[in-house]
Amino acid sequence: MTVDADWTTGEPRLFAQRCPEGHAWYLPRLRCPRCAAVVSTFEPSGCGIVFAQTSLHRRVAASGDPAGPKAKEAIGIALVDLDEGVRMMVRCVPGTPVGARVQVSIEFDEGSQRLLPFCAEVTA
Amino acid sequence: MISGVGLTPFSRDAGLGALDLQATAAYQALDDAGLLARDVDTVIAGYATTVNHIMPANVLAEYLGARPARAFGMSVGGATGLAMVAEAARLMRAGVATHVLVVGGENRASGQSRDQAIATLAQVGHASHEVVLGANIPAYYALLASEYLARFGLSRADLAPLAVQMRAHAVSHPGAQFRTPITVQDVLDAPPIAEPLGLLDCCPMSDGAAAVVVSRAPASPSGRASVRIAGLGQANLHQHVSEADFGAFGAGESSAAALAEAGTGVGELDILGVYDSFTITLAILLEEIGIVAPGTAGRRASEGLFAADGRYPLNLHGGLLSYGHSGVAGGMAHLVEMVTQLRGEAGARQLADLPRKGLLHADGGVLSAHVSVVLEGAPAEASRGDRA
DSSP states (O other), rough: OOTOOOOOGGOOOEEEETTTTTTTTSSSSOTTTOOOOOEEEEEOOEEEEEEEEEEEEEEEEEESSSOOOEEEEEEEEEEEEEETSSEEEEEOOOOOOOTTTTEEEEETTTTTTEEEEEEOOOOO | OOOEEEEEOBSSSOOHHHHHHHHHHHHHHHHHTTOOOGOOOOOOOOOOOOOSOHHHHHHHHEEEOOOOOOEEEOOTTTHHHHHHHHHHHHHHHHOOSSSEEEEEEEEETTTOOHHHHHHHHHHSSOOTTTTTGGGOHHHHHHHHHHHHHHTTTGGGGEEEEEEHHHHHHHHHOOOOOOOSSSOOHHHHOOEEEEEEGGGGBBOOOEEEEEEEESSSSSOOOSSSEEEEEEEEEEEOOOGGGGOOOOOOSSSHHHHHHHHHHEEEOOGHHHHGEEEOHOOOHHHHHHHHTTTTTTOOOHHHHHHTTTTTTTTSOOOOTTHHTOOOOOTHHHHHHHHHHHHHHHHTTTGGGGOOOOEEEEEEEEEEEETTEEEEEEEEOOOOOOTTOOOO
């Protein structure tokens, strides 16, 4: 495990980045995309607001055999604006409304057999 | 100037491989220009997802018997076709090239499985932070649509007229993949793909090809209208939807540059060719370019603004939504149709008043790469007396 291991590499952690100038972003880089300053990685709280959401209808292997019969399922995908000022793409319950207050957490997804970020609505 | 154009019919299965499709369109464009392949000094070819060759222009040049000084491929998603034409025009301006052949085409629908194609195209997303979530192209655009509808307090029905208009245009083009008229209700009743987008909000995947010859001057006096590239603009402000500025994706910047270079404005345009991979794509692009006010593209479509007899005839071949989408060629079909209209050669589809000035706009990725081109038609000397 490296210091930067997060959900994308199998560690149940969510990372974002920022620079000393106060710029913050989500997609990982070696330098700040605005000022080229050296970055530091931080763990956002996961609290945020749904900016956009889709229920994606797709065909998946019904039995685990990629060449076998297909079944249909819907998954929710959302862009969430985290309180720390970064926007990230997550899984969500299909139909989660735009503007909903949510909490992002890292969970194991049976379908893809890996850790993914999921968001759940929180009551105010 | 644009001296030749070629466009194959788009379909689910053209019965040809990618290279044969590219060559079919290239021969059409060369014949149209009155040139042989060996007359071309530059060949530019777009990527083909079914071939994935690292030297697409060289392969095509050899096939055609061209021996160009310059041959190179390009890859900026759906914007590739217009981006290649923009580079061809710049080679002309620099005095470097005389005749440039620009080609895109592939058997996108028949040359791979539907799941393979969806997986390939999904790679415009971020590999480790977006694609792994199961997202794909319709999902990325559905996120745009979700935010758009929420921002303006609209519903799916407010985007549907754009799909209906594209289909209405395609009905009169024999090369279009879909030619059965549809209604707003049909669009609303279609199976959901990535909500709020349903099947008829999404372009199909097609086999097909398109080609353009850009020349410094005609190969020979043709006695026909000529079409000039009057303005170019481009913008590349992000790649991934996660980092897009939803207030300014880049189409405004790109089109403003092209219009400024042409010394014109949207009010002087007679015809439009705007990328329409999804209904939401068309709505956002038309609004950012400034053709219509934000949040109104669908309503203006339902009022007939983009019909053949409307103020802004748009994608008269049926666009990606109904003529079809064969990757790079899909974005070039708009250009071929506009050139045909500016020349007055569109037959049954020809606009009643010969258009003189048009704006083309294409995007690649998730509204990531933008290219705008202003075309101007000039009537041939022989026919000038016929015009007021």
